[in-house]
Amino acid sequence: MDLSVIQSLHKRSDSKVVLLVLDGLGGLPRESDGLTELEAARTPHLDALAVESICGLHEPVAPGITPGSGPAHLALFGYDPLDYQVGRGVLAAMGVDFELQPGDVACRGNFCTVGADGSITDRRAGRISTEKNRELCELLQQIELSDGEVEVQTIKEHRFLVVFRGAGLSENVADTDPHAVGLSPLDPEPADDDAAKTARLAREFVDRAREKLAGREPANMVLLRGFAQLPGWPSFEEVYGTRAACIADYPMYRGLGRLLGMTALEGGGEPETKFEALKENWNDYDFFFVHVKKPDKAGEDGEFDTKVDAIEHVDHALPQLRELKPDVLMVTGDHSTPWKLVNHGWQPVPVLINSAYCRADDVRNFGERACITGGLGPRLRGSSLMPIAMANAIRLDKFGA
Amino acid sequence: MDLSVIQSLHKRSDSKVVLLVLDGLGGLPRESDGLTELEAARTPHLDALAVESICGLHEPVAPGITPGSGPAHLALFGYDPLDYQVGRGVLAAMGVDFELQPGDVACRGNFCTVGADGSITDRRAGRISTEKNRELCELLQQIELSDGEVEVQTIKEHRFLVVFRGAGLSENVADTDPHAVGLSPLDPEPADDDAAKTARLAREFVDRAREKLAGREPANMVLLRGFAQLPGWPSFEEVYGTRAACIADYPMYRGLGRLLGMTALEGGGEPETKFEALKENWNDYDFFFVHVKKPDKAGEDGEFDTKVDAIEHVDHALPQLRELKPDVLMVTGDHSTPWKLVNHGWQPVPVLINSAYCRADDVRNFGERACITGGLGPRLRGSSLMPIAMANAIRLDKFGA
Numbered sequence: 001m002d003l004s005v006i007q008s009l010h011k012r013s014d015s016k017v018v019l020l021v022l023d024g025l026g027g028l029p030r031e032s033d034g035l036t037e038l039e040a041a042r043t044p045h046l047d048a049l050a051v052e053s054i055c056g057l058h059e060p061v062a063p064g065i066t067p068g069s070g071p072a073h074l075a076l077f078g079y080d081p082l083d084y085q086v087g088r089g090v091l092a093a094m095g096v097d098f099e100l101q102p103g104d105v106a107c108r109g110n111f112c113t114v115g116a117d118g119s120i121t122d123r124r125a126g127r128i129s130t131e132k133n134r135e136l137c138e139l140l141q142q143i144e145l146s147d148g149e150v151e152v153q154t155i156k157e158h159r160f161l162v163v164f165r166g167a168g169l170s171e172n173v174a175d176t177d178p179h180a181v182g183l184s185p186l187d188p189e190p191a192d193d194d195a196a197k198t199a200r201l202a203r204e205f206v207d208r209a210r211e212k213l214a215g216r217e218p219a220n221m222v223l224l225r226g227f228a229q230l231p232g233w234p235s236f237e238e239v240y241g242t243r244a245a246c247i248a249d250y251p252m253y254r255g256l257g258r259l260l261g262m263t264a265l266e267g268g269g270e271p272e273t274k275f276e277a278l279k280e281n282w283n284d285y286d287f288f289f290v291h292v293k294k295p296d297k298a299g300e301d302g303e304f305d306t307k308v309d310a311i312e313h314v315d316h317a318l319p320q321l322r323e324l325k326p327d328v329l330m331v332t333g334d335h336s337t338p339w340k341l342v343n344h345g346w347q348p349v350p351v352l353i354n355s356a357y358c359r360a361d362d363v364r365n366f367g368e369r370a371c372i373t374g375g376l377g378p379r380l381r382g383s384s385l386m387p388i389a390m391a392n393a394i395r396l397d398k399f400g401a
Numbered sequence: 402m403d404l405s406v407i408q409s410l411h412k413r414s415d416s417k418v419v420l421l422v423l424d425g426l427g428g429l430p431r432e433s434d435g436l437t438e439l440e441a442a443r444t445p446h447l448d449a450l451a452v453e454s455i456c457g458l459h460e461p462v463a464p465g466i467t468p469g470s471g472p473a474h475l476a477l478f479g480y481d482p483l484d485y486q487v488g489r490g491v492l493a494a495m496g497v498d499f500e501l502q503p504g505d506v507a508c509r510g511n512f513c514t515v516g517a518d519g520s521i522t523d524r525r526a527g528r529i530s531t532e533k534n535r536e537l538c539e540l541l542q543q544i545e546l547s548d549g550e551v552e553v554q555t556i557k558e559h560r561f562l563v564v565f566r567g568a569g570l571s572e573n574v575a576d577t578d579p580h581a582v583g584l585s586p587l588d589p590e591p592a593d594d595d596a597a598k599t600a601r602l603a604r605e606f607v608d609r610a611r612e613k614l615a616g617r618e619p620a621n622m623v624l625l626r627g628f629a630q631l632p633g634w635p636s637f638e639e640v641y642g643t644r645a646a647c648i649a650d651y652p653m654y655r656g657l658g659r660l661l662g663m664t665a666l667e668g669g670g671e672p673e674t675k676f677e678a679l680k681e682n683w684n685d686y687d688f689f690f691v692h693v694k695k696p697d698k699a700g701e702d703g704e705f706d707t708k709v710d711a712i713e714h715v716d717h718a719l720p721q722l723r724e725l726k727p728d729v730l731m732v733t734g735d736h737s738t739p740w741k742l743v744n745h746g747w748q749p750v751p752v753l754i755n756s757a758y759c760r761a762d763d764v765r766n767f768g769e770r771a772c773i774t775g776g777l778g779p780r781l782r783g784s785s786l787m788p789i790a791m792a793n794a795i796r797l798d799k800f801g802a
Contacts, residue, residue, distance in 0.1 A: 028760055036760075061800055062402040063781070064788025065410070068801035081801065082402065091802045340758065344799055346792040347760050348776070369763055369776075378457075378778040 003078065003239050006387055006396065010241035015327035015393040017242065017287045018278070019076065019386075022314055023069075023253075024296025025333025026057075026349040026368060028340040030304055037295070037304055037339060038350060039367040041311040045318040046331065047365040050352050053329075055363035056376025057348035058385055060335050066346045072334035073256045077236060077289075078386030086259070087171060087228020092161045094255020096153050100230050105169045105198050107227045109152070109160040110177065111136060111219035118184045123177065124158040125219040133160060136219055143208040148201045162205065162224060170195040173202055175225035185223055198227070235261030236287070240390050245281060247274045248291035257289055271317035275324075282324055290321075299337030300344075307339060328355040328392045330385065331366070348379050355392035404479065404640050407788055407797065411642035416728035416794040418643065418688045419679070420477065420787075423715055424470075424654075425697025426734025427458075427750040427769060429741040431705050438696070438705055438740060439751060440768040442712040446719040447732065448766040451753050454730075456764035457777025458749035459786055461736050467747040471495075473735035474657045478637060478690075479787030487660070488572060488629020493562045495656025497554050501631050506570045506599050508628045510553070510561040511578065512537060512620035519585045524578065525559045526620040534561060537620055544609040549602045563606065563625060571596040574603055576626035586624055599628070636662030637688070641791050646682060648675045649692035658690055672718035676725075683725055691722075700738030701745075708740060729756045729794045731786065732767075749780050756793035 027037035060067040060075045061082065070091050071081030089106035100106055111125040111133065128136075133154045140152040140160075148166030155161055172191035178184070188206065190199035202224060209222045236244045238261075246257030249268025258264055263285070267277025274290050281288075294310035321329070332351035335344050350371045352363075361375035372378045376388075390396050428438035461468040461476045462483065471492045472482030490507030501507055512526040512534065529537075534555045541553040541561075549567030556562055573592035579585070589603035603625060610623045637645045639662075647658030650669025659665055664686070668678025675691050682689075695711035722730070733752035736745050751772045753764075762776035773779045777789075791797050 028758060057776075062406070062788070063785035064790075064792035064797060065402075065406070066792065066797060066799045068799050071801035082406065085801065088802050338758070338760075345758065346789070346797070347758070368760060372762055372776050373774055378776055379781065 001387070003234060005399070006078065006390070007234060007239050009397045009399060010239070010390070010395055011397045012241065013393060013395045015286070015395060016282070016324070017328040017389055017393045018321065018326040018330070019287070019289045019389070020321065020329065020331045021076065021289065021291045022295045022311060022331070022333050023291065023293050024299040024335060024337025024344065025311070026336025026338065026345065026347050027299065027307065028338035028345070028347070030339070036368050037299070037307040038311055039369065041308045041315065043311060043315040043366055045315045049318070049322070049329070049331070049354055050363050050366040052360050053352040053354040054358040054361055054376055055350070055352045055366070055371045055374030056380055057368065057371050057378050058332065058351050058376070058380045058382045059348050060382040063379070064346050066344050067335045068344070069252055069334065070256060072382070073253065075382030076332070076334055076385060077260055078239065078383050079233070079260070080383040084231070084233060086231065088226025089171070089228035090230060090259070091252070092155060092226065093163060094259070095252045096155055096161055097251035097255065098151070098153055098161060098163065100163065101165065102230055103165070103169055105164045105171050105173070105227055105229055107162050107224045109162045110223045111158045111160070112221050112223050113218040114185070114221040120178070120181050120183060120185065122218060123181060123223065127157045128219050130154065130156050132219065133157060136213065136216065139212045140209055143205060143212070145201050145204050147197070150201065150205050158219070164198060164201050166197070166201070169198045169229070171227045171229040173199045173227040176202070176206060177223035177225045185221060188224060230259070233260070237261055240287065240386070241395065242286035243284070244287040244289070245285040246289040246291065247277050248289070250291070250293050253291040262289060271314045272320060275317055275320040278321065279324060295333070296337045299339055300342060302339050302342040304339040328353065328389050330389045332385070351376060351380070351385060353385070353389055353392060357392050402788070404635060406800070407479065407791070408635060408640050410798045410800060411640070411791070411796055412798045413642065414794060414796045416687070416796060417683070417725070418729040418790055418794045419691065419722065419727040419731070420689065420790070421691045421722065421730065421732045422477065422693065423696045423712060423732070423734050424692065424694050425700045425736060425738025425745065426712070427737025427739065427746065427748050428700065428708065429739035429748070437769050438700070438708040439712055440770070442709045442716065444712065444716040444767060446716045450719070450723070450730070450732070450755055451764050451767040453761050454753040454755040455759040455762055455777055456751070456753045456767070456772045456775030457781050458769065458772050458779050459733065459752050459777070459781045459783045460749045461783040464780070465747050467745050468736045469745070470653055470735060471657060473783070474654065476783030477733070477735055477786060478661055479640065479784050480634065480661070481784040485632070485634060487632065489627025490629035491631060491660070492653070493556060493627070494564060495660070496653045497556055497562055498652035498656065499552070499554055499562060499564065501564065502566065503631055504566070504570055506565045506572050506574070506628055506630055508563050508625045510563045511624045512559045512561070513622050513624050514619040515586070515622040521579070521582045521584060521586065523619060524582060524624065528558045529620050531555065531557050533620065534558060537614065537617065540613045541610055544606060544613070546602050546605050548598070551602065551606050559620070565599060565602050567598070567602070570599045570630070572628045572630040574600045574628040577603070577607060578624035578626045586622060589625060631660070634661070638662055641688065641787070642796065643687035644685070645688040645690070646686040647690040647692065648678050649690070651692070651694050654692040663690060672715045673721060676718055676721040679722065680725060696734070697738045700740050701743060703740050703743040705740040729754065729790050731790050733786070752777060752786060754786070754790055754793060758793050
C-alpha cells in the first residue's frame with residue numbers, strides 16, 4: 001500500500017507505540033531436539049505476552065528474499081523496501097555514524113591491489129587490518145579537490161567511506177569497481193549531465209589516492225561503488241504523525257532511524273539500559289524503535305546457544321518495558337539469521353502485536369512454529385506491520401465514508 | 402515481485418532443485434468419508450516427506466481464478482501469469498509440439514459451418530472427428546500465400562493450428578470468430594500498421610480455405626482466433642541462473658518448458674521412467690521440472706478412484722527420486738482438478754518444499770486440510786514458490802546491504 005494512504009489517515013493521539021526489534025530473531029531447528037533458537041530459549045515473559053497478543057510471522061521483503069539490514073528495517077517501519085531502496089553509500093555512512101547532509105554523495109571505498117600495469121590483482125587488498133586502514137585513510141584525508149570537498153572515514157578492514165560535498169552533486173555515477181581481478185579500475189562515469197561534476201570530483205579523488213598510495217602494497221589503489229544521496233522520502237512523522245525516537249547502539253540502526261527523521265537517543269548496551277532510556281524519554285515521543293543486535297550477531301557466528309542467551313536476556317528484561325504500559329507493543333525481528341545459515345535468511349520472522357484492541361489469537365508461546373497459526377498469518381508482508389500497529393494505537397482514521 | 406529483482410540476486414551454486422508437478426493435484430471431498438482424492442490416497446512417502454518439509458497451499462493465479470495449464474505452470478516457474486500472458490495461438494502450437502520460430506504468428510483455427518448467405522450456423526462444424534479434421538487439414542496445407550508461408554496442423558475434432566511465417570509479422574490481428582451464430586466470420590483486422598501484412602496473409606488464407614472447403618459441409622469454413630507470437634521473456638536460466646530441464650510426456654508441458662528455455666529431455670511414461678530419466682541427466686542440469694499428467698486427466702473425467710491411483714503411483718515411485726538427494730524438492734500441482742468439477746478448479750493446491758533450510762512445520766501428512774496450517778500458508782501466490790525454492794537452494798543473494 002502506498003504510504004500516502006496512511007499519511008492521509010493518521011490522527012492525533014496520546015498513545016505510545018514501542019517496536020522492539022531482536023535483530024535476526026528467526027532461526028532454524030537444531031538436530032538434537034528440533035527446536036529453533038527462539039523455541040529453545042526460556043522466554044516466560046514473551047510467552048505470556050504472546051497469549052495476550054495477535055501473533056504471526058512476517059516476510060520482510062518478499063517470498064524467498066533474504067534482506068539486508070537496511071531493507072529489513074525499512075519494511076518494519078512500513079516502507080516497502082522494493083519501492084524504497086537506499087544506496088550502498090548511504091548505508092555505509094550510517095554504519096560509521098557519519099551525518100550525511102542533503103546533497104552529499106556517499107560511496108563505499110575498498111582498498112585494493114593493482115599490478116604494475118594498473119590491473120587489479122586483489123579487490124580487497126588482502127583484507128588489510130582495520131588499523132592499517134586507519135593509517136591509510138589519514139593519507140586520503142589530506143586530499144583536496146579543486147571544486148568540492150571530500151571526507152574519508154575508516155569502516156573496517158579494506159572498507160572505507162567516501163563522501164563528496166559541494167553544490168550540484170548527483171548520485172548517478174557508475175562504480176569504479178569492475179568486480180573482477182585482471183581488469184583495471186573503471187572510470188567513474190556520469191550517467192547524465194547532472195552527474196558530470198560528481199564524476200569529475202570522484203576521478204580527481206581516485207587520481208590523488210593512487211598517487212598517495214603508490215608503493216603501499218597491498219593497498220596501493222582504491223575502488224569506489226554505490227554512489228548515493230539521502231533519499232527524499234516522507235519522514236516517519238509525516239507518514240504516521242508520531243514523534244519518533246530510536247534506541248540502538250549500532251550506528252547502522254541509528255542511521256536508519258535518522259534517515260526517516262527519528263531522534264537517536266542515548267542509551268545503548270544491554271536491554272536493561274535500553275529500557276531505562278525508554279523510560280527516561282517516555283513523555284517526549286510517541287513511537288520508540290528499540291534495537292537489540294545480539295541475536296543477529298550470534299546467528300551470523302553460527303552460535304545457537306549464544307543466540308538463545310541473547311533472546312533470554314531480552315525476555316528477562318521485558319517486565320521493565322511492560323511496566324511502562326505502552327498502548328501498543330510490537331516484538332519481532334528484522335529478518336531471520338538462522339545459526340545454520342551463518343548468515344541472514346529468507347525465512348519468515350515471528351512477530352507479536354499487543355494492545356487493548358489487537359484481538360489475541362490462540363498462540364500460547366512465541367516461536368516460529370507456534371506463530372504459524374496466529375492471527376497475523378504465517379507470511380504477512382513486513383511493511384504491513386506498522387499500519388497495523390498504528391491502527392492498534394488508534395492513530396489511523398477511517399478510510400472513506 | 403518483478404522477476405528482475407530475482408535476476409539481480411541469483412548466484413552460482415552446485416545445488417539441485419526438483420519441481421515435481423502432479424497435474425490437477427488439488428481435489429474435493431467425496432461423500433462417503435469426506436476425504437479428497439489426495440487425502441484418500443495412501444501416500445506414506447509423501448507424508449514422510451511432508452514431516453520434514455514446509456507445507457501449505459498455493460493459489461496459482463489469484464483468488465477465485467481457475468487457471469488453464471499455461472498460466473498455472475508459468476506461476477509455478479515464478480512468472481506471474483497476470484503479467485506473463487501467453488497467447489492462445491502459442492499454446493495451441495505447444496499442444497501439438499509445433500516448434501514456433503521467433504517472429505512466427507500462430508493462431509487457433511476452428512472448422513465451422515456457414516449457410517448459403519455466409520453466416521455461421523455452427524461454430525464447431527458439428528465437432529467433426531479428428532480423422533475428418535486430418536483429411537481437411539491436408540487440403541488446407543496445399544494453400545500457398547503470395548507473400549509468406551502458412552503451416553496447418555490438426556489438433557483435435559474441429560480444432561487446428563495455423564502458423565504464418567515470414568518477415569515483419571505481428572500478433573496484433575483480431576479474431577475472425579464472432580463468437581456467435583447467425584453472424585458472418587469477421588475480417589482479420591490489423592490493430593496497427595505493423596500488423597497489416599499479417600492481416601493480409603490471414604485474409605488470403607481464409608479466402609483460399611473457403612474455396613477449398615466449399616461443399617464440404619458441415620466443415621465448409623474456418624474461424625481463426627488468438628493470433629500470437631513467442632513472447633520475449635527472460636528465460637528461466639536468465640532469471641534464476643540454473644540450467645533447466647523438463648521431463649514431461651505431453652507436448653503442452655514440454656512446450657511451456659521450452660518457452661522459458663528449458664531443455665525437454667527424453668523419458669516420458671510412468672513416474673518410474675521419469676525418475677530414471679532424472680537420474681540419467683542429474684549432472685547436466687541444476688533444475689528439473691518433472692510433470693505427471695494422470696491426476697489431472699482423472700479429475701477431468703470425474704474419476705475419484707483413478708485420481709487416487711495416479712497419486713499413489715507417484716508416491717510409490719518417490720523413493721527413487723529421493724535417492725538422488727535433491728537439495729530442494731518441491732512437490733505440488735499446477736492447479737486443482739477436483740473430480741466433482743470434472744474440470745480445472747480455483748481451489749488452492751497442496752505444496753511442500755523440502756530442504757535443509759526449509760524450516761519444517763507441524764504438518765504430518767500431505768493433504769488439502771493438513772496443509773492449511775503449514776508454514777507456507779493456506780493461499781500463497783503460486784509465483785512466490787520458485788523464489789522460495791531457489792532461496793532454499795542457496796541460489797539467491799541478499800537484497801540490499
